[in-house]
Amino acid sequence: MDELKTRVKELIESGIVNVVIGYEQGTGNKTRALFVEKPEDTSKLIFDSRCIMNLATYITKQEIREKGRIGIVATIPVMRSIIQLASEFQVSDKNLLVLGITPESKMIEFKNLVEVETYIHQFRIEIDARNKEMLEKLGKMTPAERWKFWIDELAPCFKCYACRAACPMCYCHRCTVDFNQPQWIPVPSHEIGNLEWHIMRAVHLIGRCIDCDACANACPLAIPLNLLNKRMLEDAKVHFGGYQPSLKGEHLMSTFKPDDKENFIH
Amino acid sequence: MNIDKRLVRKDSLEKLFDILKQNSKTIFAPVTKNGKISFDVAESYKAIATDYIQTTQSSKNVAFPRTEKILDYTKGKNSISVKPFDYQSIPETIIWGVRPCDAMGTGELSAIFNWDSKDEIFNNRLSRTTVFGFSCSKADESCFCTSVGGNPGNTVGSDILFTQMGENGDYLAEILTEKGSAIVTLAAGLFGKADKAEKEKYIADVPVKFDQNGIRNKLEKFFESEHWVEQSLRCIGCGACAYVCPTCACFDIQDESHGKSGSRVRCWDSCGFSLFTLHTSGHNPREVQSQRWRQRIMHKFSYMPERLSVYGCTGCGRCSRACPVDMNILEHLISIQEVSI
Amino acid sequence: MMDNIYMPWLMRIEKVTYEAPGVKTFMLKFINEEDQNKFTFKAGQFGEYSVYGVGESTFCIASSPTRKGYIECTFRQTGKVTNALSGCEEGSIIGFRGPYGNIFPIDEWKGKNLLFIAGGIALPPMRCVIWNTLDLRNNFKDVTIIYGARTVKDLVYKHELQEWERRRDVKLITTVDPGGESPDWKGEIGFVPTIVEKVAPSSANTIAIICGPPVMIKYTFPVLAKLGFTDESIYTTLENRMKCGFGKCGRCNVGKVYVCKDGPVFTLAQLKQLPDEY
Numbered sequence: 001m002d003e004l005k006t007r008v009k010e011l012i013e014s015g016i017v018n019v020v021i022g023y024e025q026g027t028g029n030k031t032r033a034l035f036v037e038k039p040e041d042t043s044k045l046i047f048d049s050r051c052i053m054n055l056a057t058y059i060t061k062q063e064i065r066e067k068g069r070i071g072i073v074a075t076i077p078v079m080r081s082i083i084q085l086a087s088e089f090q091v092s093d094k095n096l097l098v099l100g101i102t103p104e105s106k107m108i109e110f111k112n113l114v115e116v117e118t119y120i121h122q123f124r125i126e127i128d129a130r131n132k133e134m135l136e137k138l139g140k141m142t143p144a145e146r147w148k149f150w151i152d153e154l155a156p157c158f159k160c161y162a163c164r165a166a167c168p169m170c171y172c173h174r175c176t177v178d179f180n181q182p183q184w185i186p187v188p189s190h191e192i193g194n195l196e197w198h199i200m201r202a203v204h205l206i207g208r209c210i211d212c213d214a215c216a217n218a219c220p221l222a223i224p225l226n227l228l229n230k231r232m233l234e235d236a237k238v239h240f241g242g243y244q245p246s247l248k249g250e251h252l253m254s255t256f257k258p259d260d261k262e263n264f265i266h
Numbered sequence: 267m268n269i270d271k272r273l274v275r276k277d278s279l280e281k282l283f284d285i286l287k288q289n290s291k292t293i294f295a296p297v298t299k300n301g302k303i304s305f306d307v308a309e310s311y312k313a314i315a316t317d318y319i320q321t322t323q324s325s326k327n328v329a330f331p332r333t334e335k336i337l338d339y340t341k342g343k344n345s346i347s348v349k350p351f352d353y354q355s356i357p358e359t360i361i362w363g364v365r366p367c368d369a370m371g372t373g374e375l376s377a378i379f380n381w382d383s384k385d386e387i388f389n390n391r392l393s394r395t396t397v398f399g400f401s402c403s404k405a406d407e408s409c410f411c412t413s414v415g416g417n418p419g420n421t422v423g424s425d426i427l428f429t430q431m432g433e434n435g436d437y438l439a440e441i442l443t444e445k446g447s448a449i450v451t452l453a454a455g456l457f458g459k460a461d462k463a464e465k466e467k468y469i470a471d472v473p474v475k476f477d478q479n480g481i482r483n484k485l486e487k488f489f490e491s492e493h494w495v496e497q498s499l500r501c502i503g504c505g506a507c508a509y510v511c512p513t514c515a516c517f518d519i520q521d522e523s524h525g526k527s528g529s530r531v532r533c534w535d536s537c538g539f540s541l542f543t544l545h546t547s548g549h550n551p552r553e554v555q556s557q558r559w560r561q562r563i564m565h566k567f568s569y570m571p572e573r574l575s576v577y578g579c580t581g582c583g584r585c586s587r588a589c590p591v592d593m594n595i596l597e598h599l600i601s602i603q604e605v606s607i
Numbered sequence: 608m609m610d611n612i613y614m615p616w617l618m619r620i621e622k623v624t625y626e627a628p629g630v631k632t633f634m635l636k637f638i639n640e641e642d643q644n645k646f647t648f649k650a651g652q653f654g655e656y657s658v659y660g661v662g663e664s665t666f667c668i669a670s671s672p673t674r675k676g677y678i679e680c681t682f683r684q685t686g687k688v689t690n691a692l693s694g695c696e697e698g699s700i701i702g703f704r705g706p707y708g709n710i711f712p713i714d715e716w717k718g719k720n721l722l723f724i725a726g727g728i729a730l731p732p733m734r735c736v737i738w739n740t741l742d743l744r745n746n747f748k749d750v751t752i753i754y755g756a757r758t759v760k761d762l763v764y765k766h767e768l769q770e771w772e773r774r775r776d777v778k779l780i781t782t783v784d785p786g787g788e789s790p791d792w793k794g795e796i797g798f799v800p801t802i803v804e805k806v807a808p809s810s811a812n813t814i815a816i817i818c819g820p821p822v823m824i825k826y827t828f829p830v831l832a833k834l835g836f837t838d839e840s841i842y843t844t845l846e847n848r849m850k851c852g853f854g855k856c857g858r859c860n861v862g863k864v865y866v867c868k869d870g871p872v873f874t875l876a877q878l879k880q881l882p883d884e885y
Contacts, residue, residue: 028407032592033500053591057502063554064499156299158323158332158509158534162590165502178541180662180687187520188333188533218590220322220506222300336613339659346659346700350611382868383853386610489882516857519613519850523660530613530659537857543848543884546686549821551847551861551884561860561884569863 001047003107004073004099009042011071017097018068021058023051033058037067047073047101054214056081056168060090071097077212079120081168084208084245086113090171117247125211125244127230134224135231151191154198156221159189163225164201166218169208176200202228207236207243207252269421270441272450272457276434283311285453286360291396294328295362296321305361314363319406320582324368324512325361326375329391332509333533336387336519340527353390360449362398367411367582369399369423371512377574378515387532396445399424403433405470408583410596412472416580419469425449429465438463475596476603478567478577484602485568489560493605497598498559500591505536507562507585507593513578516542537561563598612853615657615702616642621677623697626763627756629684630728631693632669635703636677647706648672650713650736651844651872654705655852656680656692664688665849667871668706669731671738678703681731681763707852709872711736711816711842713743720749722808724827726799726819727756730763732844732871733818737771744776751778751808755799755823758787780806800826803834810835816842828875838876845871845878845885861885 008020024034024044031050036042056078058064074082079100085091093112100108100119110116127135138146161177164170177185177197185200186193202209209229216226236243236252239261243252274282286293295308296315303315304323315321338349376392379385402409402418411417421427425446429438438460441447450457508514518535522528535542538558544550552558566578579595586594622634637643649672657663664686670679684693695701713736721740725733740747752771756762762781771779782795782802795802799819815836817827824843831841847859847866859866862882873881 026592027586027594027597030592035499058500061555063495063556153300156302156304158505160505160509160536161539162502162504162506165504166590174541181690183520183687186522187518188522188531190333193333218502218504218506220302220510220588220590221304222302224300336611341659344698344700346617348614348617348659348702350614378855381854383612383855384610385612385855387613515855517850518856519663521657521660521662528660530657532613535856535858537860543858545846545848546689557884564862565857565860569860572863573865 001045001105001107004047004101005042005045007099007107007109008036008045008071008073009039011097012036012042013039016069017071019064020071020073020099021055021064022073023047023053023055035064045073047105051075052077052213052217054078054081054166054168054212056085057166057214059096060085060168060171065095069095069097071099073101074098074116075101076103076120076123077210077214078168079116080125080210080245081212083113083117083120083247084210085168085171087245087247087249087251088208113247117245121244125233125242127211127233131227131230134227135234138227138231150195153223154194154225155191157189157194157198157223157225158221159187159193159197160220162218162220163215166214167205168212168214169205170201176204198225198228202232205229206232207254209233210245270447270450271460271463272439272441273460273463274428274437274439274456274458276430276436278456279437280311282453282456283308283314283362285456286449289452290358292357292359293362294325294359305363308362319402319404320365320409320584320587321363322584322588323510324371324582324584325364326368326371326512326515328359328361328395329372329388330375330379330515331391333531334387336530336532338527338529342526351387353386356391356394359395360398361395364397364399364424365402365582366399366418366420366422366424366427367409367416367580368512369397369427370411370416370420371580371582372397372423374513374570374574374576374578374580375515377570377576378513381574396425396449397423399427401427401429401465401468402470403430403468405472406583408586408594408596409470409472409581410475410583411581413475413596413599414478414577414579414581417469418472419465429468431464431468435468438465476600481567481599481603482571484607485564487607488602489564491605491607493602494560495556497601498556498593501538501555501559501593502591503538503540503555503558504590505534505538506588506590507595508536508538509534510584510588512580512582512584513566537565559593563595563602567599613704613851615655615663615704616646617700618678618703620695620697620699620701623695626681626765627761629693630681630761630763631684632679632681632764633692633695633701634670634677634679635701638700643676646678648678649706649710650739651711651732652706652708653732653852653867653871654678654680654703654707655849656682656688657702657704658688658691658695659702661691662688663702663704663850664692665852667732667735667844669734671735671742673739673742681728681734683728704852707867709868709870711739711872713739716740716814717746718812719747720809720811720813721747721751722813722815723750723752723754724799724803724815724817724819725752725754726823727761728763729818729820729844730754733816734764734767736816741774741777748812749778750776751780751806753780753782753799753803753806753808755782755784755795755797755802756787757784759783759789759792761787798826799823800830803827804830807834810837810840814840814842818844838879839874841875843873843875843878845873847871847885
């Protein structure tokens with residue numbers, strides 16, 4: 001990705017950005033986030049099909065923001081996260097520069113977030129076939145069967161919160177689980193504790209999750225917790241016609257429209 | 267002192283498993299779920315995972331479960347009755363398939379739970395546990411047991427250490443403790459004589475990658491270094507490393523109430539979480555991730571050896587494998603060793 | 608069964624004293640008299656006080672070990688457990704685990720002058736050691752207490768302040784922050800560090816014991832240094848987030864030290880050895 005390396009070097013040298021978040025080679029076959037602050041570090045930058053971590057999770061991190069203006073290497077999921085964060089007033093053109101990577105692995109440098117938004121609105125958020133099949137299977141289960149499925153799948157969960165930490169949308173300084181007056185979600189990782197945590201997180205992400213799978217990829221126990229988020233995405237399509245991250249800031253769950261359905265109110 | 271060495275035929279392992287089950291032992295073994303291997307109750311020998319280098323989770327949850335009751339209480343009109351955890355409820359347990367690095371980790375956990383006051387809940391669980399260690403014939407780039415005082419055929423912490431002699435070979439069983447001898451008595455027919463058994467050539471070769479004492483000395487002067495910030499930029503502050511680690515023992519105590527009765531529960535916690543050290547006043551001594559990352563390394567490689575006389579790391583490499591952002595602890599330790607102050 | 612170190616003793620709240628807005632003192636007695644007779648502790652130690660079903664909270668034992676038959680604790684309503692404790696009435700039963708932590712080395716102070724400096728809600732940890740030394744008064748030379756709070760209402764142990772004031776063998780100086788005085792206030796007006804500088808107690812053969820909010824301590828240490836106190840002759844207590852109280856859960860680990868085991872009492876010399884993580 002020479003074009004990317006050259007441009008990042010220019011941006012750092014000229015001071016247009018103070019740090020660029022990209023990918024580098026990790027241990028074995030892994031890739032990981034790279035924070036380029038010195039021009040000589042650009043040589044470590046890579047980009048290939050293994051680079052799927054959602055880097056947008058770093059742009060709300062205090063230590064990164066303190067460095068100044070951030071440049072970020074962004075695939076489409078990352079771009080979607082950035083627009084969603086912008087619509088929630090967490091980032092702006094002032095502190096962020098987006099170096100987009102197209103599905104054909106070409107670099108596009110966006111002048112501003114409006115351009116990023118225009119770009120991503122060409123692509124719909126689609127759940128992949130394998131997960132669609134799994135959702136259908138779950139949909140056909142009886143409530144008791146589905147309950148058993150989830151208790152069973154979530155049994156290994158030990159509440160490490162890697163899912164929360166990897167998700168760009170989970171940026172609350174004090175998460176709901178960290179409140180103890182009242183203790184909304186039990187702390188220990190027993191059956192109920194696990195179920196309540198994952199359901200609560202999925203609900204807090206309705207209308208905000210852009211289906212990047214960062215949560216499930218981060219889970220050290222490979223729990224398919226993103227199925228909950230995907231089901232919420234499907235439901236949002238059915239009930240609200242779906243959603244796209246949008247700078248206009250019309251959030252699905254917090255925007256009331258006079259013609260919203262009311263057939264569930266009895 | 268001569269170690270009691272026995273030969274266990276390859277096919278005898280399943281028979282051993284069945285005998286243990288018939289004798290009402292609960293067997294924790296590596297079982298696969300969603301492609302990840304953790305220690306869980308194995309109902310049959312076939313359920314035990316094979317062909318892996320290291321499990322995802324350690325076996326510490328047997329002696330130190332991720333959630334366990336400390337006491338139960340019931341409130342009356344003007345009284346409270348409190349029942350402590352009942353040690354008799356702990357089943358006789360075998361942990362089957364523990365790597366030597368994990369077996370060594372039990373010693374470190376024990377040091378944490380027994381230095382000064384004795385944690386009898388932990389001790390009772392441990393005393394009812396027999397550890398079947400299995401030597402490693404393979405290692406990967408994340409392993410570094412030999413750099414922290416261990417090795418892939420280490421007997422420390424196991425009650426019986428099995429070493430497979432060749433890929434389809436029989437097993438050398440080293441009977442190391444009284445608990446191990448009790449198993450041999452239970453299944454005497456399966457433990458034969460081991461005249462020609464060899465061990466060394468079947469153990470993986472794990473080269474030493476850093477000087478542990480050198481790092482400990484360096485850490486004495488390393489607290490204020492900028493290096494911690496650089497190292498920890500990509501750390502996202504989850505608890506994965508602490509939870510898969512065989513020696514991490516930080517815990518939380520929570521009360522759970524249901525009307526007039528309830529319980530007090532101990533559950534895993536991690537110094538990597540942002541609110542671990544938060545005071546009620548709002549003051550947080552470790553406000554940024556670099557301070558928390560520093561605490562992890564300093565605690566394992568400097569504070570623990572100083573106060574508890576054991577290092578807090580067995581070189582199993584799980585934290586590196588489980589970390590969602592590749593905070594490879596081996597890489598970090600080598601870099602600490604190499605960077606100038 | 609006390610071999611389970613997590614099991615609290617059951618205590619009955621004998622008396623509740625309202626000290627200041629949001630601050631109460633509980634006098635606690637063991638439900639089981641045998642436990643009461645066996646229980647001992649020394650000044651400086653703390654305990655974990657629990658409301659079953661809510662949780663545990665860490666406070667010092669605020670009464671002196673020279674007074675048998677009960678223990679006292681003083682706390683401010685700030686979080687989940689202290690709110691629940693605050694709702695407990697006389698006769699309620701709570702749990703207590705302890706004593707934990709290290710002690711004020713009173714024996715080493717014999718023959719010396721004692722200077723106690725406290726601010727606000729930090730008088731409770733000091734109260735224990737103050738009464739301990741006053742109950743053994745002949746062992747010590749001059750005893751000076753400098754205590755301040757934000758306003759007159761926030762002063763705790765108001766009755767005991769009066770008692771200390773009346774005693775001839777104690778020099779008590781109380782102060783409130785500027786603006787915190789009431790019309791009939793007869794004490795000093797000024798922040799504690801300022802008053803310490805004003806009173807200028809001699810550092811010769813004197814031990815200083817200081818507890819207070821971090822900002823008060825920060826500005827009082829230099830004053831004491833100026834007055835000639837050495838780092839080894841200044842004692843303080845550290846507050847840290849704690850859970851287990853006996854060095855296992857890891858929360859209070861600062862450098863090589865566990866505040867619950869090697870503290871909470873530290874000399875300034877020891878504090879300076881610790882990394883700045885408390």
